[in-house]
Amino acid sequence: MDPRSEVLLRQAELFSGDVLLAGLPADDLLGQLRGATGWSWHAGEYKTMQARFSERCAFGVKASAADFDAAVLFLPKSRELTDYLLNALAARLPGRLLYLVGEKRAGVERAAKQLAPFGEPRKLDSARHCQLWQVKVESSPPIPDLQLLAQRFSLELADGPLQIVSLPGVFSHGRLDRGTALLLDQLDDLPAGRLLDFGCGAGVIGASLKRRYPHNDVVLLDVDAFAVESSRMTLAANGLNAEVIAGDGIDAAPGDCAAIISNPPFHQGVHTHYEASETLLQRAASHLRPGGELRLVANAFLKYPPLIEAHLGRCETLVNADGFRIYRARRA
Numbered sequence: 001m002d003p004r005s006e007v008l009l010r011q012a013e014l015f016s017g018d019v020l021l022a023g024l025p026a027d028d029l030l031g032q033l034r035g036a037t038g039w040s041w042h043a044g045e046y047k048t049m050q051a052r053f054s055e056r057c058a059f060g061v062k063a064s065a066a067d068f069d070a071a072v073l074f075l076p077k078s079r080e081l082t083d084y085l086l087n088a089l090a091a092r093l094p095g096r097l098l099y100l101v102g103e104k105r106a107g108v109e110r111a112a113k114q115l116a117p118f119g120e121p122r123k124l125d126s127a128r129h130c131q132l133w134q135v136k137v138e139s140s141p142p143i144p145d146l147q148l149l150a151q152r153f154s155l156e157l158a159d160g161p162l163q164i165v166s167l168p169g170v171f172s173h174g175r176l177d178r179g180t181a182l183l184l185d186q187l188d189d190l191p192a193g194r195l196l197d198f199g200c201g202a203g204v205i206g207a208s209l210k211r212r213y214p215h216n217d218v219v220l221l222d223v224d225a226f227a228v229e230s231s232r233m234t235l236a237a238n239g240l241n242a243e244v245i246a247g248d249g250i251d252a253a254p255g256d257c258a259a260i261i262s263n264p265p266f267h268q269g270v271h272t273h274y275e276a277s278e279t280l281l282q283r284a285a286s287h288l289r290p291g292g293e294l295r296l297v298a299n300a301f302l303k304y305p306p307l308i309e310a311h312l313g314r315c316e317t318l319v320n321a322d323g324f325r326i327y328r329a330r331r332a
Helices: 003-010 043-056 079-090 108-118 178-184 204-212 225-237 275-287 305-311
Strands: 019-022 037-040 057-059 070-074 097-103 122-127 130-136 151-157 160-166 195-198 218-222 243-246 257-262 288-299 315-321 324-330
Touching: 003 097, 003 122, 003 130, 019 079, 037 043, 043 057, 070 079, 079 097, 079 108, 097 108, 108 130, 160 204, 160 225, 178 204, 178 288, 178 324, 195 204, 204 218, 204 225, 204 257, 218 225, 225 243, 257 275, 275 288, 275 305, 305 315, 305 324
Parallel strands: 019 037, 019 070, 037 057, 070 097, 195 218, 195 257, 218 243, 257 288
Antiparallel strands: 097 130, 122 130, 151 160, 288 324, 315 324
16 A cells, blocks of 8 residues: 555545545555545556546546545645646635645655645644645635646757647656757658657657658657647647557557657656666567667666667667767667
8 A cells, every 4th residue: 555545544534525536546545435536647557446446537637527525636746737736626626625645755745835825734644754734725726727837848950840838747847858859869760650759748759750750650658648638739739640648658559660769767756767668678679560670868877778688689879978878779
């Protein structure tokens, strides 16, 4: 059981009614709080909960339209995302209770200040290195508009400007990170066929690929609903059409790809998490056609070449700069 869930269950009597659990972990919390429903934006956790709790959990960037008497937000990593989620929940709870639970190292004490615009926050519990806060929503905000909260910026690329739309919580929100910038300069001579942008974020790589290779099918994949929505908005802003998939890791990707291009993630929440990237390297070959190519950027300290060569083939370093390396390998 996740420690944040354990803290909630210490106060289980508070959550016996129609409670929405936002950003909940994929543990047995819904089994313990049988009147509760869940809202997740993590495709893997949602899939796990859906299998166990059927219609009691929803996935996406907005809460279900169904009524709820109270809500609990499990503190996310991003302050901007926390702000959006608290406002989205408080807008639905005038005169009712909103809770915030999170780990101390994730900054739950600091985040509790974000409850202050809605009423007088109270700390209810502190255990398992977590805290639980409560506020009665005396000042209910308007429902936030994600379109207005999006950060929009333009990239000056060799084939013209590319418009990027980034939502709160998405990797490198509102700016181009250095790793992706390096990778954008190494997208020449990709083979014809399906191109996969794995871990697409705001859709920078996927949109660039679709514009540069308009006759290729392009698929963008991410585990996060806010990234998926950002990618769709980025494609629309540039008049591009591509498939965008919400899925947990490379197993959610289509097969027979001509190339997989990625700035793969290695953080999840406040924890360092390499599993998605390592699984990509281990299983990329099963999603590539013979002669298909994996091209990715990674922090130079990550020991990816031995893993690539063990599962795919010879690994070539295309660029080594600014603490990043760009690797290329082809399936035999």
